[in-house]
Amino acid sequence: MTTQLEHARQGTITKQMQIIARTEGLSESFILDHVAKGEIVIPCNPKRPGQKVTGIGTGLRTKVNASIGTSSDICDVNLEVAKAEAAQEEGADTLMELSAAGDLDNVRQTVLANTDLAVGNVPLYQAFKEAIRKYKNPAKLDPEYLFDLIEKQLDDGLSFMAIHCGINQYTIERLRKQGFRYGGLASKGGTYMVAWMDINKKENPLYEQFDRVCALMKKYDAVLSLGNGIRAGAIHDSHDRAQMAEMIINCELAEIGRNQGCQMMVEGPGHVPLDEIEGNIMLEKRMSGNAPYYVLGPIPCDTGAGYDHITAAIGAASSARFGADLICYITPAEHLALPDVNDVREGVRATRLAARIGDISKYPDRRENEKQAAMARRDMRWNDLEKYLLFPEIARKTREERAPAQQETCTMCGDFCAMKKGMEIFEKDITDKR
Structure with missing residues (x-):
């Protein structure tokens, strides 16, 4: 498999690059150049040739991701399909299928069959759930099974994956030496990997065998999104030593992966006070060589439960303004419950609005639509x-x-x-x- 990154480095403009140039109103040479630099990624696993093509990165419209998935309390594949369809109807650009209960293969495959969006996931969810099912103990996860599972999921047609490669013994030691955190750990996959390493006294296999991860992603031309497993779960933990240690490692890994021809994206927080968002994005862009940045919210206060789609939209607008490339929505149910279909709709709408606000600030020359709206309103x-x-x-x-x-x-x-x-x-x- 020749990846989009490798095609671009060879000077080949792919069909996907042409589509992105047309939909974004940019030249094909602009797209080619930034894909070649690793500043634009295109999640487009050829196992799903009919999926919507979208580009994420420098110079492009800030994209919106919607996340769905089952839990042990609410496990209904039809509900997840309805949520996926709602996300697509509301204009989400990508979808993450994050189920943690039920027949996980069936849920993933059913969702893939019912959406045209590029779909991603977190493979550690199924890996640890299967270890619990088989051994009653997530610490007995076999790393070989994890790598086999990643390939199996890619073969189903996933176009990007959040893989927690940046967690290692060094980052865990930072957590211990700083006295843990006010907000604890917020990442399910990251926390279970920390527990696996702690119990087994071993290094994270995803970090230790990073070249193997890249090889699997390249085989399917999927985007490797370097998961933010030590992200802050409260604004008082923002940019602590543990989070920064993982960020540095992820930015290094982004460079290594690009050099191997793998499409790379870096994930960010999380919970960040508004005054720190610009600095967070500057650090990621500077340290990663301008790799596309996928931020989870971010939520700039910890007291908005019930309206966290609004608190996150405030953070998302600021993030888009300062250079974030993909924003994961937050729904009104965040921190309280599994989202329903209406939560998904509200989350996508709020995040799309935030991305638009950020984009018209980031790209002042793209405000014509706003002017036309204002004149139509003026003229009634x-x-x-x-x-x-x-x-x-x-x-x-x-x-x-x-x-x-x-x-x-x-x-x-x-x-x-x-x-x-x-x-x-x-x-x-x-x-x-x-």
């Missing part, structure tokens, strides 16, 4: 306005349910409409050439 051209909105169906429904007496206005102001009065005063003076 309601049908035209819908063409520029992120959520036109919701806007239309709201307006129809609360229809105004004067159709050119809305019920917010009624006959006391500022827009209408302003147009009466300045209609002859209007120029839209500023």
